[in-house]
Amino acid sequence: MKNSDIIINIVRFIVLVFLQVLMLNNINLLGYINPYLYIFFILMYPLDGNKGLLIFLSFLLGLSIDIFEDSGGVHAAACAFIAYIRPVVLKYSFGVSYEYNSVKIKKADPMERLTYIASLVFMHHFVMFALEIFSFKHIFLLLKSTLFSGVFTIIVIVCTMILFNRKST
């Protein structure tokens, strides 16, 4: 990781937490649909970065959201989970070539990129809502929330990517 990468990631972490708790958590589309844009940090973490560090940072990221949301540890658990599973998802979405640092998330094939984002977003939402709802009685609510919030999150993440890609090129 280069120095500039470290600074970019620190800024991204802080900005995403505040954006999430001050704005995005209050959207409540149709009463319960919110985008969870903050996992953008985990998605965009450098591919060659330390994996253990990523898991720890993701846990901290989730915990910060939890403290604001009063939700115990649901975001922290979901974030730690997707941070741990990320290498596997990278492998099946971009093929083995990602291991040789030849892939850049921002410049990858759009379809591969969408697979990567969608897999991680749905996994994150599923773990999070499962822990938050915490009952088999409401399994339908769990699936509904995961699907709708997931789609919303993916749209917001893709928009953010497009927005910031333009600026850098």
Add this chain to the structure above:
Amino acid sequence: MQQIIFFFIRNKNFLLFAVLFTISVALTVQTHNYHNDKFISSANFVTGGVYTFRNNITDYFNLGKENQQLLEENLLLRKKLDQFKEAVVFEKLDSTFLPNKYKYFTARVINNNYSKTKNQLTLDKGEKDSIKIDLGVISSKGIVGIVSDVSENYSTVQSILNTKSRINAKHKNSGHFGSLKWDTKDPNVAQLVDIPRLAELEKGDTIVTGGRSTIFPEGLLIGTVNDFHLDKDDNYYYVNVQLFNDMTALENVYLIENKEATEILELEKRVDDEEQ
């Protein structure tokens, strides 16, 4: 020995993940218990400060509506005051007249959520303003929840829109008791269960708090009967209650302290202990 060390080094990411995941699940499970002292809570210095900052900005957008509500409440209070002036002797206490064993505080809602299954509010008053755990929270229109955690300057409230919330409520006309729960579907509709079958319910009837708890005084407004049906065993009604409060737009709330709550609870505990 070397084998064990190699094992740890090889699986260090998995172990780190397992530890962190366990911690977060433990934190989650802890919040599912009815308010014990929570380790993670938005009633702390940093988050409280951030939410106050946000509220200082967003408050202005609702000023018109808030003023309207305060005017309405003033009008209501003025009417009641006139009634008291006219009546020389109070023969019977009206259910809306509260004896002074209750103490009131005001607070502002600085964070409110209503889209989850376990919703919480954060208020801008805390221990410093003598707020304690288990105080009742109401707005000018109806009940809001119960204080679940306090820090020095802030407190969190378990909203009635919380699957853990159980509030003693009664049907105003017949006086039958039940408990108020929430089924997570609609933030403006709560469910009243355990109302016995012989109660004569009608759509539009008023539901108020029952006097069986030490938290809320009797007779605070909750909502009106939306629809009702008998539950599986045909013994109790399951009633959908349209709340008077718009839980999605709360700004100013009141906290109620029952000065005799500790005394009542201690007495009940002593009786329980003796029976065992």
